[in-house]
C-alpha cells in the first residue's frame with residue numbers, strides 16, 4: 517500500500533492498456549487485487565464484520581475475491597450484490613465465493629463497508645434506490661473503503677455521476693486515476709493509497725511529488741542563486757507579497773515600480789522605466805500581481821514580452837495577455853490562471869481540468885498552472901502534474917501573489933525547467949499553508965516558507 521505522491525496517473529483507457537501490456541492474465545490481476553484489498557481490510561478493520569457490496573463488473577469481481585480472502589482469514593464477512601456478474605472474470609470470482617449473496621436493498625449494515633460496486637467502468641449515474649442503500653449502509657458503518665474508486669465518480673474527469681456518501685479510504689488498483697485528485701471526486705475518496713498489482717504504469721501525468729530543493733552550492737553567490745524582477749503596478753501590496761515570497765528562494769529580488777512601506781529591506785527597489793528589464797542578470801520576471809488593467813500595465817507587459825527573460829505571468833497580466841504572443845518567444849513562460857482567468861485566456865478550450873490545462877499549454881507553448889483546490893500544472897510537451905494535497909485556507913486574497921513570486925524565484929534558479937519550477941512552487945505553497953495553519957493570511961505564507969523549504973530537503 518503506497519502513498520500517491522509522485523506516482524503516474526492513469527485514465528481508465530490507459531489502465532486497460534497497462535493491464536493488457538503487463539503480460540499477466542486478467543484473472544491473476546483480479547486475484548492479486550482482491551487479495552491485496554482483503555489484507556488492508558483485515559489489518560485496519562480490527563476484526564469487525566465486513567459487508568462487501570459487489571457490482572456487475574470487474575470492480576464487483578474484486579469484491580468477491582476480497583470477500584473470499586477475508587473469510588479464509590477468519591473475518592466475519594457478508595456479500596450483497598447489485599445484480600448477477602456480467603463479465604467472465606466477475607462470474608469466476610463470484611463462483612469462488614462460498615457464502616450467500618443478498619440483494620443490496622435487503623442487506624443490513626456492518627461496521628466495515630467495502631464498496632466494490634463500480635470502478636473504471638462506470639458509465640452513468642447509479643439508480644436512485646442503489647444510491648439510497650449505499651448511503652444508508654455507509655451512515656451505519658464505522659469505516660467505508662472504496663475499491664479502486666468511489667462508486668459514482670467518473671474516472672477521468674472526477675465528475676460526480678451520482679451522490680456518494682464519502683469513503684474514509686480508497687484503494688486505487690495499480691495506479692491513481694484522475695478522479696482521485698480532481699474535484700468534486702477527490703474529497704469523497706478520503707485517503708487514497710495505491711495497491712501494487714504488478715502492472716507498469718506509463719503516462720504523461722503524475723501526482724505532484726514532494727518538492728526536492730537543494731541548499732545553495734558552497735560556491736554560490738547571490739546572482740548564481742537566481743535574480744528575479746517583480747514588476748509592480750496599481751496595487752503594490754500584491755507585488756510586495758510576490759517579492760517577499762521570491763526573496764525566500766532567490767538570491768536577489770528586484771521590485772520594479774511602486775512599493776509598500778513594509779517591503780523587506782532585502783528587496784531592491786527600482787522605478788519603472790522602459791529599460792528597467794534590461795539587466796542580463798535577471799533570471800525571471802514576475803508580472804501580474806497588482807498590475808492593474810490600464811495602459812501603463814499594458815506597456816509593462818509589452819516590455820516583459822519583448823524581453824528575453826523567462827516570465828511568470830499572473831493576475832491582471834493574464835487579462836491583458838494574448839497567449840499567441842508567447843509562441844515566438846525563445847525563453848519559457850509560466851501562466852498561473854485561476855479558473856476565471858483561464859476562461860478569459862482560453863475561452864474555447866473545454867474538457868476535464870486536465871484536458872483544458874494540457875490543451876492550453878500545447879496551444880500557447882507556455883507551462884500552465886491552472887489553480888484551484890485541485891491545481892494542475894501542464895507543460896507544452898503534454899506532461900501534467902496533479903496536486904494531491906488540499907489546504908482550503910489557501911483560498912485567501914494574495915495567496916496567488918505568493919505563488920507567482922515563488923514560481924518566479926524557482927524559475928530564475930539554476931538547472932531547472934518551467935515544469936519543475938512550477939511543480940516545486942505549488943508544493944511549497946501548499947506546504948507553507950499547512951505550516952501556517954488555520955486562519956492564515958497571505959503574509960503568513962511568506963513567513964512559513966523557510967520551514968516549508970526545509971521540509972523539501974534544503
Ligand SMILES: NC(=O)C1=CN([C@@H]2O[C@H](COP(=O)(O)OP(=O)(O)OC[C@H]3O[C@@H](n4cnc5c(N)ncnc54)[C@H](OP(=O)(O)O)[C@@H]3O)[C@@H](O)[C@H]2O)[C@@H](O)CC1
Pocket residue numbers: 535542543545546549571572573574575576577578602603633634635636637638639640641642643663664665689713
Ligand atoms: N481488467 C482487469 O484486468 C482488472 C480490473 N480490475 C477491476 O475492474 C474494474 C473495472 O471493471 P469493469 O471494466 O468491468 O467496470 P466496473 O466499474 O466494474 O463496472 C462496469 C459494469 O457496470 C455496468 N454499469 C456501469 N455503470 C452502471 C450504472 N450506473 N448502473 C448499473 N450498471 C452500470 C456496466 O454496464 P454497461 O455500462 O455496459 O451497461 C458494466 O457491466 C476496475 O475498477 C478494477 O476494480 C482489477 O480487478 C484489476 C484487474
Ligand SMILES: Nc1ncnc2c1ncn2[C@@H]1O[C@H](COP(=O)(O)OP(=O)(O)O)[C@@H](O)[C@H]1O
Pocket residue numbers: 831854887888889890891906907908909910911912913914915916917918919945
Ligand atoms: N479551496 C482551495 N483549496 C486549496 N487551495 C486553494 C483553494 N482556493 C484557492 N486555492 C489556491 O490559492 C491560490 C489563490 O490564487 P488566486 O485566486 O490567484 O488569488 P489572489 O489573486 O487573491 O492571490 C491558488 O494557488 C489556488 O490554487
Ligand SMILES: [K+]
Pocket residue numbers: 575631632633634635662663664665666667
Ligand atoms: K468502487
